[in-house]
Amino acid sequence: MRHFLADDDLTPAEQAEVLDLAAELKAAPFSARPYDGPQSVAMIFDKPTLRTQVSFGAGIAELGGNPMLVEGRLAGIGVRESVEDVARVLGRQVSTVVWRTFAQADLECMAEHAGVPVVNALTDEFHPCQLIADLLTVREHRGELAGLTVAFVGDAANNMGNSWLLAGATAGMHVRMVGPDGYLPDDAVFARAAAIAETTGGSVTGLSDPVEGVTGADVVVTDTWVSMGKEDEEAARAAVFAGYQLDAALLGHAAPGAVVLHCLPAYRGKEISAEVIDGPQSVVWDEAENRRHAQKAVLTFLMRHAEGQAGR
16 A cells, blocks of 8 residues: 655656656646545544645535544544544545654554555654645646756755655755755655665755855755744744844755745745745745645555556
């Protein structure tokens, strides 16, 4: 059974296949119907959500399925019932489980026991569906991914930083993580990404100087300085990241035609200036739309593999 729990669950060839499929489904939204019936897909959200919920809900419907919203707080997964027991129940009711939660280990436990494909809709460690959308967006605006340089600026010690390392390396990109000391991905994630990059011709680097990090970059990415669960650190983080705002001056060091990504929600005047996010190099709104197309491709890919296993 195939799952999508972290970015390196896809090989480089499989990632390219999913991106090709996402482009096809964007052009012809109803051309794949893996959930005809309709089959149900459980969508569980333990964290705040806007883009993830609406893009999965709309996408599942376009794939012929029934997006079944399971209220995470009412279900009390891991509190009222164990993850294992919830997984066994869901696996007998739905064709796929999409879960936005905290611990990666809980998601992995769900995948182990559900008996159906499980998709990571965001955990504290990884946000792989966002990265498929990001890569699709970059490919639309900059062409072939392999060989491009991407600079992730600001708080890179989060799920987006981890996912950009792994997914970017898988795509053969040169990935620069740019942040203050203590705000870069863990060494273990760097090692995973570096091992992938050796096979794809990409590279991964950690830098502290924002100008050095952005210079010559084809893609510049930032994210909120205050991730979910870190709200009590807002004032301290504002001081730490003061020199890392993605404004016009910093963006000016990037390559001509560089594009700007932000997974949203964005806080203008903090991690990114209004001039940049609302400016001509921003592809943020394409990126937000592409969540739907990317996730439809992931779901279709997983269901095709599930059907193949069922036939053996």
